[in-house]
Amino acid sequence: MTIILTIETTCDETAAALVTDELKVLADVVASQDKLHERYGGVVPEVASRVHLEQILPVIDSVFSQSGIKAEEIDAIAVANMPGLAGSLLVGLSAAKSLAVALEKPLIAINHLQAHIYACKISSHEDPFPCLGLIISGGHTSIYHCVNSIEFVLLGGTIDDAVGEAFDKVAAMLNLPYPGGPSIQKIAVKGNPHAYNFPRSLLNEPDRISFSFSGLKTAVRYKLVGPGKVNDPAKTAAQLPPNEIADIAASFQEAAVDILVGKTLQVMKKSEIKTLCIGGGAAANKRFREKISEAMQKNKYKLFIAPPNLCTDNAIMGAIAVERYKKGLFESLELDAFPGVIR
Numbered sequence: 001m002t003i004i005l006t007i008e009t010t011c012d013e014t015a016a017a018l019v020t021d022e023l024k025v026l027a028d029v030v031a032s033q034d035k036l037h038e039r040y041g042g043v044v045p046e047v048a049s050r051v052h053l054e055q056i057l058p059v060i061d062s063v064f065s066q067s068g069i070k071a072e073e074i075d076a077i078a079v080a081n082m083p084g085l086a087g088s089l090l091v092g093l094s095a096a097k098s099l100a101v102a103l104e105k106p107l108i109a110i111n112h113l114q115a116h117i118y119a120c121k122i123s124s125h126e127d128p129f130p131c132l133g134l135i136i137s138g139g140h141t142s143i144y145h146c147v148n149s150i151e152f153v154l155l156g157g158t159i160d161d162a163v164g165e166a167f168d169k170v171a172a173m174l175n176l177p178y179p180g181g182p183s184i185q186k187i188a189v190k191g192n193p194h195a196y197n198f199p200r201s202l203l204n205e206p207d208r209i210s211f212s213f214s215g216l217k218t219a220v221r222y223k224l225v226g227p228g229k230v231n232d233p234a235k236t237a238a239q240l241p242p243n244e245i246a247d248i249a250a251s252f253q254e255a256a257v258d259i260l261v262g263k264t265l266q267v268m269k270k271s272e273i274k275t276l277c278i279g280g281g282a283a284a285n286k287r288f289r290e291k292i293s294e295a296m297q298k299n300k301y302k303l304f305i306a307p308p309n310l311c312t313d314n315a316i317m318g319a320i321a322v323e324r325y326k327k328g329l330f331e332s333l334e335l336d337a338f339p340g341v342i343r
């Protein structure tokens with residue numbers, strides 16, 4: 001049995017896991033920083049990297065104590081080194097390199113976006129490749145042709161905000177806590193998703209593989225303060241009754257989900273590939289899961305979507321490192337962090 005220690009610090013979760021070559025999870029720890037970033041309504045990169053520094057060693061220690069496995073017993077150390085926040089990536093990378101040297105074990109690089117898609121394979125125990133891969137998170141909203149687990153070709157993505165970012169910003173306008181996705185989902189249950197007809201951008205351009213969420217975000221802002229006004233929407237929202245906030249949240253969520261489902265369907269209709277894998281934090285959204293499952297079923301396309309706990313950032317999805325381990329794709333200590341997406 002091969003055991004790999006996986007480390008994830010791309011954004012604001014400090015996570016580590018011990019996984020096997022059979023994709024068994026021996027230990028899994030995620031230390032979230034949500035509470036710290038809540039007061040700013042989004043992740044503050046400088047805060048994130050400092051907190052990673054404090055949390056990384058206790059988190060790694062915990063996976064060993066949780067599993068009873070000794071550090072000397074592992075076969076490799078894998079770390080997400082792209083894409084992500086530069087300072088955050090560097091904390092995980094430094095920890096992984098230090099352990100690789102101290103334990104004399106090979107070092108493996110993880111592409112965080114590929115790992116989000118690989119979460120589908122871990123949870124289903126079925127090989128979904130080749131497939132189309134939809135990644136919807138706080139930093140990304142993109143569709144890839146996933147040739148295999150580690151060879152991705154970018155087909156298109158958002159031209160402005162990522163969908164998770166739109167959820168976070170709209171939540172801030174409505175005085176709902178960070179992260180915005182879960183807060184909006186919770187309050188939307190009590191609202192009417194058809195109360196406001198917010199825009200579904202770019203669905204009128206079926207040949208274009210692009211997403212856009214800034215128009216939707218602006219529409220929510222205008223709903224609160226009126227067009228062209230510089231007033232703080234959160235101040236207006238504070239005066240509104242709870243049922244009105246719920247209606248705005250539900251209508252926003254419905255529009256965001258319609259954009260995601262509508263555009264994905266347009267891409268799938270034109271593609272020869274009829275299998276879709278979805279990963280990333282926003283894929284945890286219940287309304288999205290309902291609507292995408294319904295659309296895929298109706299069109300007889302095959303859908304893989306990770307369970308919600310594997311959609312948001314975690315180190316279990318770092319089990320993608322198994323694929324590189326089997327091919328002997330190891331890195332030297334020169335391995336760098338790459339904040340941007342490599343196409």
Ligand code: KG4
Pocket residue numbers: 011136137138139140163164165167168179180181182185280281282283284285286311312313
């Ligand atoms: O994948 P992730 O944990 O981190 C990134 O790589 O960005 O995604 C975090 C994003 C946040 O923007 C959060 O608001 C969003 O995913 N998110 C959700 C839900 N849960 C998390 N968005 C909509 N509905 C949810 N239930």
Ligand code: ZN
Pocket residue numbers: 112116137280281312313
């Ligand atoms: Zn992520």
